[in-house]
Amino acid sequence: MLVAGDPKSNVPQHAWMPLSSGQTAKPRLLVMGLRRSGKSSILNVVFNKMSPNETLFLESTSIMSRNDILSFLDFQLWDFPGNLELGDSTVDPGLLFQQCGALVFVIDAQDEYIGALRRLYEVIILAHRLNSTITFEVFIHKIDGLSDEHKIDTQRDIYQRLHDELAESNVHDVHLSFHLTSIYDHSIFEAFSKVIQKLIPQLPTLENLLNMLCSNTNVEKVFLFDTASKIYIATDSSPVDMQSYELCSDMIDVVMDISSIYARTQHAKATPSGYLSLQPPSTNGGSSNGRAQASSNAAVLEAAANGMARDPGLAIVEDDESHATIRLNNGQALYLRQVNQHLVLVSLLRDDSFERQGLIHYNFGCISEALNMVLMPESPATAAPHQLHI
Amino acid sequence: MGVLLMGKSGSGKTSMRSIIFANYIARDTRRLGATIDVEHSHVRFLGNLVLNLWDCGGQEVFMENYISSQRDQIFRNVEVLIYVFDVESRDMERDMHYFQSVLESIGQHSPKAKIFCLVHKMDLIPDGQRGQLMLEREADLKRRATTPMAMTVFGTSIWDETLYKAWSAIVHSLIPNVRMLESHLGVFCAEAGADEVILFERTTFLVISHATSHAQTDPHRFEKVSNIIKQFKLSCSKSQAQFQTMEICTPTFSAFIQGFTPNTYAMVVHSDRDIQPGIMIININRARPSFENIERESATAN
Ligand SMILES: Nc1nc2c(ncn2[C@@H]2O[C@H](COP(=O)(O)OP(=O)(O)OP(=O)(O)O)[C@@H](O)[C@H]2O)c(=O)[nH]1
Ligand SMILES: Nc1nc2c(ncn2[C@@H]2O[C@H](COP(=O)(O)OP(=O)(O)OP(=O)(O)O)[C@@H](O)[C@H]2O)c(=O)[nH]1
Ligand SMILES: [Mg+2]
Ligand SMILES: [Mg+2]
Numbered sequence: 278m279l280v281a282g283d284p285k286s287n288v289p290q291h292a293w294m295p296l297s298s299g300q301t302a303k304p305r306l307l308v309m310g311l312r313r314s315g316k317s318s319i320l321n322v323v324f325n326k327m328s329p330n331e332t333l334f335l336e337s338t339s340i341m342s343r344n345d346i347l348s349f350l351d352f353q354l355w356d357f358p359g360n361l362e363l364g365d366s367t368v369d370p371g372l373l374f375q376q377c378g379a380l381v382f383v384i385d386a387q388d389e390y391i392g393a394l395r396r397l398y399e400v401i402i403l404a405h406r407l408n409s410t411i412t413f414e415v416f417i418h419k420i421d422g423l424s425d426e427h428k429i430d431t432q433r434d435i436y437q438r439l440h441d442e443l444a445e446s447n448v449h450d451v452h453l454s455f456h457l458t459s460i461y462d463h464s465i466f467e468a469f470s471k472v473i474q475k476l477i478p479q480l481p482t483l484e485n486l487l488n489m490l491c492s493n494t495n496v497e498k499v500f501l502f503d504t505a506s507k508i509y510i511a512t513d514s515s516p517v518d519m520q521s522y523e524l525c526s527d528m529i530d531v532v533m534d535i536s537s538i539y540a541r542t543q544h545a546k547a548t549p550s551g552y553l554s555l556q557p558p559s560t561n562g563g564s565s566n567g568r569a570q571a572s573s574n575a576a577v578l579e580a581a582a583n584g585m586a587r588d589p590g591l592a593i594v595e596d597d598e599s600h601a602t603i604r605l606n607n608g609q610a611l612y613l614r615q616v617n618q619h620l621v622l623v624s625l626l627r628d629d630s631f632e633r634q635g636l637i638h639y640n641f642g643c644i645s646e647a648l649n650m651v652l653m654p655e656s657p658a659t660a661a662p663h664q665l666h667i
Numbered sequence: 668m669g670v671l672l673m674g675k676s677g678s679g680k681t682s683m684r685s686i687i688f689a690n691y692i693a694r695d696t697r698r699l700g701a702t703i704d705v706e707h708s709h710v711r712f713l714g715n716l717v718l719n720l721w722d723c724g725g726q727e728v729f730m731e732n733y734i735s736s737q738r739d740q741i742f743r744n745v746e747v748l749i750y751v752f753d754v755e756s757r758d759m760e761r762d763m764h765y766f767q768s769v770l771e772s773i774g775q776h777s778p779k780a781k782i783f784c785l786v787h788k789m790d791l792i793p794d795g796q797r798g799q800l801m802l803e804r805e806a807d808l809k810r811r812a813t814t815p816m817a818m819t820v821f822g823t824s825i826w827d828e829t830l831y832k833a834w835s836a837i838v839h840s841l842i843p844n845v846r847m848l849e850s851h852l853g854v855f856c857a858e859a860g861a862d863e864v865i866l867f868e869r870t871t872f873l874v875i876s877h878a879t880s881h882a883q884t885d886p887h888r889f890e891k892v893s894n895i896i897k898q899f900k901l902s903c904s905k906s907q908a909q910f911q912t913m914e915i916c917t918p919t920f921s922a923f924i925q926g927f928t929p930n931t932y933a934m935v936v937h938s939d940r941d942i943q944p945g946i947m948i949i950n951i952n953r954a955r956p957s958f959e960n961i962e963r964e965s966a967t968a969n
Contacts, residue, residue: 330693330790330826461694520906527902532915534895538888539862539936541919599917605908 305376306472309357309400310383311393312337315418315460317356319383320344322460323469323506324354329460374407378476379414386431386457387419394435398442405451412452414472415439421459428457463523470509482651483511490624490644491515494637497609499624500525501616501648504533510620525623528611532601598645600638604628614641616648668841669719669744669777673733673769674751675762676701676725679787682825683751684708684722687834687871690901693825704729705741712838713868713875714930714962734768742769742776747837749783754800754822755791767811774814782818783837784808790824797822831897832890835873842875847961852878859950860942862920865889865934866927872897875931881938892934896924914944923947928959 308316318332324344337358344354374380382400384393397415404411417435420428432455443451456468474480487499491513498521500509507526603611610628615621622641630637672680682696688710702724710718723733723741733741750769756762773780786804789797805820812818821833839845848866855878856864862881867874874889885891896913903910913924920938925948927933935947 328826524902524906527899531895531899531913535892535915535922536917536920538885538891539883539920539922540917541938599915601913601915603913604911605903605906606911607906607908609908 305353305355305378306476307355307357307373307377307380308383309380309396310416310418311385311396312358314383314385314388314393316383318460319416319418319458319465319469320354320356323465323508326505332460370403371407374404374411377404377408377411379412379472380404381414381416381472383416383418384435385419386417386428387422390431390435394438394442398439401443401451401453402446402448405448409450410452412454412472412475414468415453415455416458416465416468417455418458420457420464421461432457463519463526466507466526467519467522469506473508474510477510479651480511483648484514486644486647486651487511487513490640494626494640495630496612496624496626498525499622502526502529502621502623504529504615504619504621521625524611525625528601528603528613528623529621531603532599532613536599598642600641602631602634604631612637612641614638614645616645617652620648620652622648668717668746670721670747670749670837670841671741671745672720672722672749672751674725674785674787675753675756675765676727678725678751678753678756679825680722680725680749680751681706683785683787683823683830683834684720686825686830687873688720690904692898692901696825701726712871713842716842718838718841730765734765734772738772739776742772745773745777745780747781747783747841748773748777749785749837751785751787752804754786754788763807763811766808767813770812770816774812774816778814778816780816781840782812782816783833784818784820785823785833786820787823789822789829790826828887828890828894830890831873831893832887834871835875835890835893838868838871838873839875844961844964845876848876848958849878851957851961852876853880855950855954856880859935859937859947859954860939861935861937861947861950863934863936865892867893867896867932867934869926869930869932872900872932896932916944921947923951925951927951927955928962930962931958 308320310316315332317335317338318327318329321327321332321335322329338356339358341358342356344356380400382397384390384397401413404413415435417428417432420431423431436455439453443449454471456464456471458465458468477483483501487501490496490499496513498515498517499513500522501511502509502525507529509522509526599615601611601613605611605628608628610626610631611623612626613621613623622645624641626637672684674680679696681699681702682691682693685691685696685699686693688708702722704724706722706724708720708722710720712718721741723729748769750766752762752766770782773782786801792800801820801822804822808820809818819836821829821836823829823833842848852864852866855861857878857880863877863879863883865874865877872893874893877889900910911926913922915922920936921942921944922934922936923944924932924934933951935951937947
């Protein structure tokens with residue numbers, strides 16, 4: 278059954294959690310920025326399914342709030358109030374920035390941004406000194422109010438100023454990226470996707486599997502999405518064009534929304550939960566553990582390649598996972614398939630592929646199983662289901 | 668068929684019309700300017716049903732004209748009056764004053780007209796207060812009619828499916844052979860072994876008719892599905908495409924949405940795991956001719 282999981286029911290959203298060293302080792306994603314820059318709006322739109330117009334009623338955040346994301350990734354999101362000073366004695370920057378995988382800094386592009394840049398600069402200097410692995414993701418936000426030309430100019434200006442200041446202070450080797458975002462379109466989901474992807478250690482293997490799907494079938498583009506947030510955590514290596522991405526993302530909405538109306542409650546199946554463990558950034562290079570993972574991933578890849586069928590006669594559909602097909606009038610079709618409780622594959626393919634529909638189901642089934650294995654490091658690759666064996 | 672759209676300036680008349688009939692998305696309505704005088708449009712609905720939609724600018728100068736000098740022109744041959752209230756309006760008394768004047772004029776020139784009152788922009792009211800507020804408003808509005816009139820009240824917002832509920836009800840009241848459609852749909856639903864069949868108008872995706880043989884839990888599902896599919900239709904058109912069929916298969920239900928007659932889409936939902944997907948498509952194809960007939964007959968009846 279397709280269930281997006283109600284993100285609101287997970288954890289009290291604004292539970293005050295004191296920063297202490299005794300906390301679980303979940304990696305953190307910090308969201309910072311000046312007052313009213315749009316931090317809480319972004320988190321609510323992406324992770325709590327709030328509609329953008331509802332953010333007008335959000336109150337200013339007064340305490341640091343933690344949001345435990347319980348979907349495909351096990352991580353914490355920290356909404357940092359805009360008025361909180363870093364020098365404030367209530368926050369220990371050492372504890373704050375350790376385990377921090379990424380720091381998202383939101384700048385309101387519709388407003389004067391010199392003050393925001395100054396704050397960003399201070400944050401980078403401090404955080405980078407305490408943890409040099411943090412990636413800084415600058416969201417140039419609220420671009421819905423800007424003309425295309427203005428967007429580019431703003432991005433260039435912000436980049437230049439920041440670059441100059443950091444160079445002047447002799448700070449180099451900072452991982453810094455810029456994204457143009459708005460909660461009123463797909464750009465915020467696209468930006469968050471890119472931020473999250475950098476934190477997924479299995480990304481190369483996931484991409485390989487998706488490439489394999491494309492090269493063995495008529496699939497033109499495929500995305501692996503987190504169903505609840507519509508963040509895509511991997512795609513094949515062909516270029517992402519915004520239109521296809523939006524269409525695939527919108528398909529999740531239609532399918533999930535209709536499912537939530539008509540699906541009947543069913544006993545929860547013992548399906549793999551598909552949790553990904555996000556690796557806290559480690560300063561020393563590849564661990565032996567990482568190498569073991571890499572070799573088992575290679576086995577999964579090979580097994581998946583051998584399992585893929587080209588002959589419809591071989592394809593027997595016997596799975597219970599949800600899937601959906603949308604056929605368009607331009608010779609294209611969309612195919613969605615549930616991978617596990619948290620993830621779906623959505624792909625764009627030629628409509629005539631559906632003459633061999635059984636084959637599509639079968640090959641997506643194959644890739645889904647392989648994805649599940651890659652995403653569950655604890656399960657040994659020898660547990661591969663029979664059809665994946667050579 | 669004359670459909671009058673009236674209400675205070677800024678209450679959201681042109682916004683609603685543009686979303687339902689002109690494929691606007693909610694956010695785009697912020698750019699709409701105030702309507703000057705009356706904007707007349709012919710909206711083709713279900714192929715041959717033509718709605719004459721009169722979107723009447725709501726500024727006071729115009730309102731005064733409608734109820735005085737232009738009264739005879741405006742209120743004659745009205746089949747449906749849609750009166751829109753801004754739920755956040757500061758001056759309820761003035762709103763009610765105009766509303767009553769309009770009701771009087773309608774009572775005089777088109778006494779058989781159906782009245783739909785939309786208490787609009789409900790998204791601005793906190794969720795928990797909407798039910799109570801609507802009860803009070805409905806009672807108040809119904810008290811304003813001095814002559815007996817068929818009046819229906821809806822709470823609406825362009826930001827959710829309530830818009831589709833209200834407008835489905837409005838167009839439903841204008842479709843000539845809606846009873847026949849319903850009974851045919853009921854037979855189709857039962858014979859095909861479906862849980863539910865919903866018929867949508869092709870361009871607006873408003874619900875025209877539905878049949879249910881297996882009780883469903885969500886009473887708002889019709890307008891929700893309208894909204895969901897209309898949004899997807901708009902996102903397809905961004906890629907210069909239209910969707911032709913949609914098929915969702917889950918362990919507990921399957922749904923098919925496809926073009927049905929030249930002017931409708933049908934959605935068929937079933938939960939019988941023994942029904943092969945191909946069978947349901949054959950059933951839909953078999954039912955198609957008889958519905959095309961009904962459509963043709965109603966075209967000549969007009
Ligand atoms: N136009 C536009 N407005 C936005 C966007 N994102 C957020 N906003 C608006 O910005 C305002 C402030 O948003 P918040 O999310 O409360 O800002 P914040 O950064 O959490 O502020 P503090 O909690 O005070 O630190 C709200 O009115 C939002 O509706 C966007 O992408 N475009
Ligand atoms: N919050 C909210 N705003 C709405 C809604 N519907 C329309 N609006 C906004 O209300 C404003 C006025 O809408 P219009 O449709 O131009 O109003 P109108 O009734 O046509 O006004 P006149 O043409 O002057 O009579 C626009 O900025 C819309 O975006 C709604 O449901 N909720
Ligand atoms: Mg906030
Ligand atoms: Mg108007």
